[in-house]
Amino acid sequence: MNAAVFFQQLINGMSLGSLYALLAIGYTMVYGILRFINFAHSDIFMVGAYSAFFFIVIFRIPWPLAAALAVCFTALVGMTIDRVAYRPVRDAPRISALITAVGVSSFIENLGLVTVGARPKAFESPKFMSRVFHIGPVSITGVAIWVPIITFMLLVVMMYIVYRTKIGMAMRSVSTDIEATRLMGVDVDKVISYTFALGSALAAAGGILWACKYPRITPLMGVYPGWKAFTAAVVGGIGSIPGAMIGGFIIGLIEVMTVAFFPDLSGYRDGVIFLVLVVFLLIRPTGILGETLKEKV
């Protein structure tokens, strides 16, 4: 393995990792507030990619507008899921919320299979994404450069919303103590709804960028990226937004490097990520930046 190949893989890993980071933030934000894993988040990612696909191919809307519309539409889908499925079980035992999430995830996947079919669709990515740059021996596609850049811009916007606006302050407050926040007169349900919208919007952006990178979209495209992003959230410390970003890059690099250094293990690339997930859960369930949860009686 020479330096050029290593550099090439590093770029690939960063580009993949930034997509995982986008998706991981949604998991971590919902977990931070509601203490439950939104299994349907990976399917929101798929909804994002498909809605962009339909806006572009069926309605012939120009690419940037279509992407923006898809992000808004997916945010609405996320809010609807919260309103219809998660809010009624919010006060139920946590196992009920988890089972509901598994059910919602399966529902969206199968709705996709029934309505758009299992056959993969070819996603049209814009011209600037498919151009190839050559820097010495390293060749980089436009996607590999644009994905981290767009991710970075989205993350800056997201951090601004969470740390500098009123609704962001409400989100952080709900995640610290939901009861106290309610007593302060904050409409907790509304804040949770906005959280779902923000997380889903990021997932949609991730889904669209993913579709630019891997232009075959299927109703089950979200499943594995979803689990890897979830692993990223756990590695970074679930509940922590900077942790999710760090975790995303770590998981992206691990995945790319496993295949690059051990080509024989390429069949196990998904297994390696699940191994990382399990090892982290067993050794350090709070992840790199997470805080230890206290036992409440």
Added chain:
Amino acid sequence: MSDKFRNTLLTIAFIAFLFFVAWLADSYLDEYVMRVVRTGLIYVTAAVSYNLINGIAGQFSLGPNGFMALGGYMVALLILPLEQKEFVWFLQPLIWPFRIFSLTKPLFPLALAIGGAAGALGALIVGVPSLRLRGDYLAIATFGFSQIIIVLANNLIPVTNGALGIKGIPEYANVYWCLTWAILTVLVISNLANSSYGRAMKSIRDDEVAAEAMGIPIFKHKLLAFVVSGFFAGVSGGLMASLITTVSPSLYSFSMTFNLLIIIVLGGLGSITGSTITAFAFTILSEALRFVESPINIGPVHIPGIAGMRMLVFSLLLVLLMVFYRQGLFGQKEISWDWVLSHFKNRDYQGVKTCPQKTDRS
């Protein structure tokens, strides 16, 4: 005659009756119906064992498909005839101990027991580290482990033949074996649930911190539930392998766990009676709903079949159940002999309320 002795006699009589019904069905019903019955019985084994860990011990596991895969592959390797083994592993030879022997039909229960042991061993290996976790973390860890098992099944070609799977497994799983194991599972798990171990498990489910404060060894009881559950999951995986006559990683994918989850939630988390009844109902329903996936012709109108429609219906059912009918059909109640007999007794006494109404588990 003590109540306990009477209940044992009634149970024995009921089991004999079930075998008689199975014999009648086997003689008079056609192959297709019997196949549904056998599938239903295998789902009873799988669902009741899953309910032990999820409903009775209250530890949310998402890994039964992994343990079923362990049992299924183990049974397949044990009972596959030698010439079929050479045929299946034509590129790479099968690993050593399985290459030289194959268990014959009379040894099928032994193969199932070994398959169950494989599931139990898997549950032990997964459970020891991960049962320290709680709630969603446990769910994710068990999910991760079961996915690792499926990834291994896809890649360990000398053992599992990879994604192609193993074909030509002899169909030893007749209705009597399926019924025997379903009855064994229900008996073992309901006795376990009514023993002091079971009460400890239920106390852990209801309040882990309080149970620990009462001096119950939490980890030991969780692990016991997990390993017993893994054993019967392994057996059901083996029965399924022999029923379908092929095993492949996709047979034991996460959708298997999803089906079992619907069954135990619909029946009521913690109710063995509920799981038994809904396992059958689910099997029949998933056969009955096949029509929504097949093409329909209504006069000149042609509706093409849509694959995935059944799963759509089932996932919607799961969400609706969680939102509107969380306790399921039976809640945590069981049908016991005392409960059945109390109905007859009440009629004898003609309204004289001397007989206590026992509606919950005996």
